[in-house]
Amino acid sequence: MATTIKDVARVAGVSVATVSRALNGHANVTEPTRAHVMGVVAQLRFVPSSAAQSMITRRTHTVGALLPDLHGEYFSELIRGIDLAARARGLHLLVSSSHGDAAEAAAALRAMNGRVDGLLVMSPHVSADFLWGNVADDLPAVLMNTHVAGGAHSSFAVDNHGGAYAMVRHLVERGHRDIAFVAGPESNFEAQERLRGYRSALVDLLPGMAERVLQGDFTQESGCRAGSQVVALTQRPSAVFASNDMMAIGCLSALNEAGVNVPDDIALAGFDDVPVSRYINPPLTTVRARITELGGLALERLASEIEEAAPGVPLHQTLRADLVVRQSTARPDT
Numbered sequence: 001m002a003t004t005i006k007d008v009a010r011v012a013g014v015s016v017a018t019v020s021r022a023l024n025g026h027a028n029v030t031e032p033t034r035a036h037v038m039g040v041v042a043q044l045r046f047v048p049s050s051a052a053q054s055m056i057t058r059r060t061h062t063v064g065a066l067l068p069d070l071h072g073e074y075f076s077e078l079i080r081g082i083d084l085a086a087r088a089r090g091l092h093l094l095v096s097s098s099h100g101d102a103a104e105a106a107a108a109l110r111a112m113n114g115r116v117d118g119l120l121v122m123s124p125h126v127s128a129d130f131l132w133g134n135v136a137d138d139l140p141a142v143l144m145n146t147h148v149a150g151g152a153h154s155s156f157a158v159d160n161h162g163g164a165y166a167m168v169r170h171l172v173e174r175g176h177r178d179i180a181f182v183a184g185p186e187s188n189f190e191a192q193e194r195l196r197g198y199r200s201a202l203v204d205l206l207p208g209m210a211e212r213v214l215q216g217d218f219t220q221e222s223g224c225r226a227g228s229q230v231v232a233l234t235q236r237p238s239a240v241f242a243s244n245d246m247m248a249i250g251c252l253s254a255l256n257e258a259g260v261n262v263p264d265d266i267a268l269a270g271f272d273d274v275p276v277s278r279y280i281n282p283p284l285t286t287v288r289a290r291i292t293e294l295g296g297l298a299l300e301r302l303a304s305e306i307e308e309a310a311p312g313v314p315l316h317q318t319l320r321a322d323l324v325v326r327q328s329t330a331r332p333d334t
Contacts (some may be wrong), residue, residue: 003046012040030167062092062303064116066108068123068188070097072219072246073274074291078144082120084205085126091117098123102130109134118302121153124187140305142298147189154305156298160190160271163287163321164197164243167269170285170323171239172205173331176267180212180237182226182247191218193245194271212237214248223250230308231258236266239329241268245270245277245286252280252328263330273324280328290319 009016012035014190021029022037029037032122065082067075079095094116099104110194112119118140121131126146132151134268135141171179181198184191195213202211214229216222222243230240231254237271242248248270255262262282268279273288301315 003044003266005046008037008044008046011044012037013024039231058117060117062094062116063118063120063299064094064096064112065120066112066123067095067097067103067112070095073276074218074244074246077123077274077291078295081292083295084292085296085299085303089299091299091303092170098125106130106134113139118142118306120144120302122152122297124185124189128152140302142302142305144298145190151314151316154301156293156294156301156317156319158190158289158291158319159321160193160289161197161200163289163323164194164241165201165272166321166323167241167271167285167287168307169205170203170265170325171241171267171269171329172201174239176239177206177209177234178212178237179206179239179241180214180230181294182216182223182240182251184215184218184243184247185217186215188218191243193266198241198243216242218244218247218252220246220253223247223255225250226256227251227254230266231255231260231297237258239267239269241269241271243271244273245272245284246286248286248328249280250274252284252322263328265327269329278326283330285325285326288322290321294319 004155005016005019009019012019014033018029018033019037022034043095069075083093096108098108105123105125113136116135120136120142122144123146126143127147128148141153143153145157146155168179181195183195199211202209214226216226223246226247227250230236240251240252246266251260252268255266261330270284271289272291273286277284277286279320297317
């Protein structure tokens with residue numbers, strides 16, 4: 001049978017309460033007593049029950065993260081940032097995905113209530129009412145790249161609009177006038193902000209130039225389909241700006257297969273700066289979205305809110321998005 005806290009107390013010759021206080025680091029246990037108890041714990045190979053400790057401390061030392069998906073380099077980098085910050089705080093991480101479904105997002109949030117000390121949420125389905133209906137009032141939650149009117153929860157977001165605007169400006173400065181855009185999912189806040197940035201830049205920098213928007217869904221496959229659509233056009237654009245790197249990589253594959261050279265025939269750009277973007281041929285011009293930093297900052301804020309006795313004023317921070325110029329963009333006449 002498994003060793004219990006009562007067994008430790010009996011062998012150590014102390015009360016169960018003393019063993020509990022020694023295990024939980026209470027100051028009212030002398031160092032000799034603590035050392036004696038911990039020696040018996042090691043001798044009996046006693047593993048404290050995390051559930052029992054949670055009942056005493058009212059902490060699980062675990063945080064939950066709800067993400068739209070877990071596939072791809074974007075989410076890998078985001079989780080890495082969250083995990084590094086969580087480990088530095090001595091916190092465990094419980095990750096779930098909504099798979100783009102509102103019902104699954106709601107179920108995941110409800111399942112985490114009582115199991116975590118706080119939540120990180122990135123979901124296109126989140127609204128103030130959605131959070132109110134699925135997250136306990138006393139459970140801290142921080143939003144990532146998720147737009148919720150009212151701002152009751154702290155939030156961190158990338159300047160998607162500004163980053164897309166900067167990319168179009170870069171392409172215009174390189175001499176491009178006919179710039180196609182591969183949009184992301186229509187329900188995704190980041191995708192819509194990037195599309196808005198593209199459109200704003202066209203109005204300001206290329207007045208009178210018609211937009212060319214091809215629909216994608218942030219996957220490499222949808223980027224490949226968009227690339228095939230570009231190849232089939234009678235009048236091809238001189239540049240294609242995909243609203244994430246994975247679609248840009250898929251588009252590059254379709255262009256290469258059709259014998260269209262990047263950047264000599266068509267310039268190509270992406271958004272996010274996932275690690276693989278610098279290793280493809282040609283290396284991809286993109287917008288650095290600071291994905292890892294976003295995850296780390298959100299976790300740090302959540303940890304602070306967990307430690308606070310009462311909720312403070314929510315923090316809303318927008319991270320700068322930086323243009324990263326590589327070999328996939330060039331003047332149309334070079």
